[in-house]
Amino acid sequence: MLLIACPNCGKRPETEFRCGGQAHIARPADPMTVDDGGWSEHLFVRANPKGVHAERWCHIHGCGRWFNALRDTISDRFIETYPIGEQPKSGVKPGTILGTSSATQSEARA
């Protein structure tokens, strides 16, 4: 079974988690200046990259807390998990396509 490293609980089985979609989507700072097209972009349009993807995950059947994760959508491997409000430390940019290098073989815990 795939293990996901929760920042609070450590490595736990994947069935305890729930995915919450793309991470780091900031609400417009000044909503009054955003037009309808901008709003629909903010609310509904999400990236669907092949390669590294930044996602929000919730340890719903554990500590119940949300956290962020970098996941490779090709191999389904978690590159890094890190608390909400922080940026990834591994330096892997979302959207990059990882080879079968050693960077994808180990999961770094935030």
Add this chain to the structure above:
Amino acid sequence: MLETRYRAARALPLGAASRPATAGSGVSVRPAGAEARFSLRARLAAGAAPKLAGLALDAPINTVGTDGETWIARLGPDEWLVGGPEADADLLQGRIHEALAGLPHSLVDVSHRNVGIDVSGRQAAAVLNAGCPLDLSEAAFPPGSATRTLLGKAEIVLIRATAAPLYRVECWRSFSTYVHGFLNEAVFGVEGSAAH
């Protein structure tokens, strides 16, 4: 008064009957009696370490502390499950409010929501692992561990308070017949493999 009668009339969904452990089997599954339980939510300030009934609240996440009767399991950064003898429910509630005076918190009596099942014996971990994917080895789940997890399709809180191979499975009342049946099925499986 009404409260007292309500408590006295409480019926346990699994009843008091339990499946007797067969001779030679390494495990027994036994519904626990009525207990008082509270769900406590509070955000601890840095450095503050209030104690409830002599048990520290700022213990690491996924650990349980017990003084023999009362136990406090920390399930998350801001969530605790507190249990104690049923007769002490009001007393326990008062003591928690007293210990957390000045700290915004929510304390909910979930005694009737939760049902406890004790799984004990040499093969207890094997029985739980029939439906719980957690690593229950000594290193990964030592005595004093407690966590919310899954058993089959039901969410449970798994508590291992002492060094003895005794696990407490806390599940929601409506899940209790499923969880109890699941554990009993798992006992058959474990016994079967031991017999061959």
